[in-house]
Amino acid sequence: MQESALKPGTRVFVGHRSELPDGTQRIVSVPGGEIGVIAHGGHLYAYRNRCAHQGGPVCEGMVIGRVMAAMTEDKKMLGEYFSESEPHLVCPWHGMEFLLESGESAVDPRFRLHRHEVVEDPDGTVHVVI
Numbered sequence: 001m002q003e004s005a006l007k008p009g010t011r012v013f014v015g016h017r018s019e020l021p022d023g024t025q026r027i028v029s030v031p032g033g034e035i036g037v038i039a040h041g042g043h044l045y046a047y048r049n050r051c052a053h054q055g056g057p058v059c060e061g062m063v064i065g066r067v068m069a070a071m072t073e074d075k076k077m078l079g080e081y082f083s084e085s086e087p088h089l090v091c092p093w094h095g096m097e098f099l100l101e102s103g104e105s106a107v108d109p110r111f112r113l114h115r116h117e118v119v120e121d122p123d124g125t126v127h128v129v130i
């Protein structure tokens with residue numbers, strides 16, 4: 001069955017919220033592909049597990065903070081550090097980075113991940129919406 005054969009709005013079970021602590025990256029099979037659910041900073045993000053670059057399994061990549069430069073007031077480089085306020089999802093195939101919150105490429109707006117809505121029911125059950 002192709003994903004397009006699913007009725008829009010179909011919910012696919014992911015798990016219970018208690019099974020998805022920060023750092024979890026769960027891959028859910030759906031007709032026509034996979035969706036990755038990523039728990040980070042108390043939020044759940046879901047994207048099609050297909051990189052916008054060349055189709056790699058992007059949701060299996062690392063989540064790291066944006067690399068920032070630490071500078072003095074007179075612009076001398078002190079070093080680099082990972083931002084805690086802008087997490088990036090790094091595709092394992094070629095290292096393209098995407099903003100975890102939006103799915104946009106960190107460097108090239110032509111590339112964007114396909115985002116899916118995440119629904120958490122009052123009983124803690126989590127679904128993604130196709």
Ligand code: FES
Pocket residue numbers: 051052053054055056057058091092093094095096
């Ligand atoms: S397929 Fe993801 S960076 Fe190339």
